[in-house]
Amino acid sequence: MTATRKQQVNEAVALRTYCKKRIQHIEQQRGSHKCTEEHQRRCTFMEPVEPIRDQMVPVRFIGTLRLNTFREEMRRGAEQDFHEPSRCRACLAKQADLAMNFFIRKKRNQLQAQLLQEKMDLHLYNKDTVCLLGEMLKDMPKPSDDPCEIWKRLLTTERQTSHNNNNK
Template sequence: MSWLAGQNPAEMTELSDGEPDALRSFCTVRISRLRRQLVSKQAGGAKSRKPQHGFTAQKLETSDWNCIVPGRLINRIRLKNIRETVKQVTEAQIHKSSVCPDCQKKEAELAKIAFLRRMKILMESALIQEKLEEQVYSSDVLTRIGEALGSFPKPSEDPRNLWQRLKGQTM
């Protein structure tokens, strides 16, 4: 049974008391179960066979597993699996991005992109601020009044042209 936990059958010398009996009974039950399945498959083609004494195949399978393997053996296998997992975790190499050249290149690219975004935002905000200041300085109240008065008719204009121009500008 210990070869199921990652050991080969040649390393099975460390079985404790009761383990060979449990292993033998487990193997016996498995072999008998496989034989029953093989016989039922072979007999299934010729005739349908009813289970004897009202037992179903499902009941036999679940009852086979209930009291076969002792708890000590299961705990020993679990302990071996935990030890093997811890061994694999400790042997695994941890990736250090500060040393990896690919990670450093990617980090440099991301920093460059972030820098360019910040600079773009700063330039756009400076441009907008400049346009606002230009608008404030170039279009004060007197300039706006002058622009509005420039579209009014002058007293020196011919009144007929004035009426023609006003007819063309329907409101």
């Protein structure tokens, strides 16, 4: 026997067993309703009919249904066409757009890095120690200046700073 034939036999046995149980249940329910008042005492002593929801479905039948469902899903999955981005115009256009955005972002970052480096170099050249000392000493009096002139400039600057501080 092949596997599929064996499976079909198992399915038929499981289905037959399940149908027999259902028929017996229906017959028991029909028989319990035929009780007349005279036989009421005998009917109460009969076995209670179990509700349909409590009856078990055969495990073989459930397994068979699961297997059939799985096979059907696999068949549908095999029949589906797969998307190929290398042949899709929309995908190719989106890929080109993303490549262009990446290129622009990369070039902008390179230019910004270059500009920043130039600014740092300019700052280092203009703000080194010698330049800073030169800027500070440019406003200082020279030793060849007249001492009276030095005192006058010092007092005028002092008055201006004290006057500015009082106004604030």
